[in-house]
Amino acid sequence: MAPYIDLPIQHISEKVLKGMKRRGDKKAVMKAIELIDKYLPKRYFTVRTELITGFPEENEKEFKELVEFVNKDKIFKRITLFRYYHEEGTSAYKIYRKLPEKIIKERFNLLNRIICEKNNKSAKELIGRGVLFIPEFSKGGRVYGHTEYDAPEIDIPSFIENKNDLKIEKSKIKELKKEGFELCGNEEKF
Numbered sequence: 001m002a003p004y005i006d007l008p009i010q011h012i013s014e015k016v017l018k019g020m021k022r023r024g025d026k027k028a029v030m031k032a033i034e035l036i037d038k039y040l041p042k043r044y045f046t047v048r049t050e051l052i053t054g055f056p057e058e059n060e061k062e063f064k065e066l067v068e069f070v071n072k073d074k075i076f077k078r079i080t081l082f083r084y085y086h087e088e089g090t091s092a093y094k095i096y097r098k099l100p101e102k103i104i105k106e107r108f109n110l111l112n113r114i115i116c117e118k119n120n121k122s123a124k125e126l127i128g129r130g131v132l133f134i135p136e137f138s139k140g141g142r143v144y145g146h147t148e149y150d151a152p153e154i155d156i157p158s159f160i161e162n163k164n165d166l167k168i169e170k171s172k173i174k175e176l177k178k179e180g181f182e183l184c185g186n187e188e189k190f
Contacts, residue, residue: 003148004046004078007032011052011062012069019057021091033075046077046122046149053111054084054104056095063107070114077122079115080154083108 011017014026024032036047053066070079083104086093132148146152 004048004151005036005040006048006050006151007036007076008050010050011055011058011066013058013062013065016055016057016062016066019055019092019095020052037075047075048078048080048151049076050080050082051111051115052082052084053107054099056084056092056098058084058099058107063111067111067114070111070118073118076118077125078119078150078154081108081112081115 009029010020010022012026012029017025017029040047051066051070053063058066084092084099086098126147126149133145134148134152135143135145136152137144
């Protein structure tokens, strides 16, 4: 079992959640966050989410509500942001008024800067700790993968230097440090 919980809230605005036909409303999202905060041992779990900006029902008010939520949030340690994509066959495709691509891009860029800062801050909390490393592929003397707290191919990429034969199974990373956007460390066998 991975020590993270994925709570894909998509948005926080009542109007946008309804337009997305999400089952839960803002109250349900906030209740889930409250319960996770109350009962989940933060030292052992990471809570992650995915958000979408640029949905046709998202006007300036809803976007500001989403930005405010991200700024105030203390629960999510990993947030992935997506731009709304107008995909044929979805219920949102039938919505007449869609946002101009320029607005979607501006909102994405603004919110993504905030999210990157938060994700980097969360990653720094792992520095110096020994964490489980799950390898995915090797390239150029490095083995890339993710820590036990990150979703594969979505969250913060990690790597370890490997001087041996690039065949690494699950291993523990010691002396984790930040290098650019990635986390890196030295392998420590179990």
